Amino acid sequence: MRRVESECSLTVNGVEHAVSGLHPGESLLDALRERCGLRGSKGACEEGECGSCTVLVDGQAVCSCLTLAASVSGCSIVTVEGVGSSGAADLQEAFLRAGAVQCGFCTPGLIVAADALLSRNPHPSLDEVREGLAGNLCRCTGYGRIVEAVLDTAGQRRSQR
Ligand code: FES
Ligand code: FES
Incomplete structure (x- = not known):
């Protein structure tokens, strides 16, 4: 996991997405859905309880609702689309x-x-x-x-x- 930054790039399903003006508290789930246009990952509880937002970060399953988008800049992210x-x-x-x-x-x-x-x-x-x-x-x-x-x-x- 990387330091939180307002500018970052997210590598999702092998495609690099440049993301600017990232809010420090913006979740990976929101970034995937709203910035990358990948709406397969679902938000339900947004508290890490339901798993509907699960994605892989460097091969590990994580709750994207609890993961800061900027913290996974440079990691390999795989969503259900990938x-x-x-x-x-x-x-x-x-x-x-x-x-x-x-x-x-x-x-x-x-x-x-x-x-x-x-x-x-x-x-x-x-x-x-x-x-x-x-x-x-x-x-x-x-x-x-x-x-x-x-x-x-x-x-x-x-x-x-
Ligand atoms: S939305 Fe429920 S664990 Fe992320
Ligand atoms: S919550 Fe409806 S199929 Fe699982």
């Missing part, structure tokens, strides 16, 4: 197949969190998936289908190796 292009389209397809998307508000954060989980642990157990997604709340699905989609993706990736 997850598919980095090879996780299978995860998105598995969510659809399993019926793990209802209203869809939680889905971008879950996809990013699941991508991070499978990157660090390609063969998670049921409990490890539950634990890995514990920071992402969903009020619609009851979580079973989400967990199923992540395990299905892990299995498919295993069978393709």
Whole structure:
């Protein structure tokens, strides 16, 4: 994480965005949505409780609502818009197949969190998936289908190796 600055550049999904006049307290979530035009990351609680705003910063899943935009200047940021292009389209397809998307508000954060989980642990157990997604709340699905989609993706990736 870098020092807070009013001018910075954000590298999001491999594209550099020059950002000027950044408010020192401006969140990464707001910067992504309002300055970079990437509206896939959702803001719900904006208190670090729901995970709907999850993005990857240098490969780590973080709540973008609690991350200062200027503090991640120079880092590699991946949003849900970039997850598919980095090879996780299978995860998105598995969510659809399993019926793990209802209203869809939680889905971008879950996809990013699941991508991070499978990157660090390609063969998670049921409990490890539950634990890995514990920071992402969903009020619609009851979580079973989400967990199923992540395990299905892990299995498919295993069978393709
Ligand atoms: S909006 Fe960031 S954790 Fe809820
Ligand atoms: S699908 Fe509606 S909150 Fe998760």
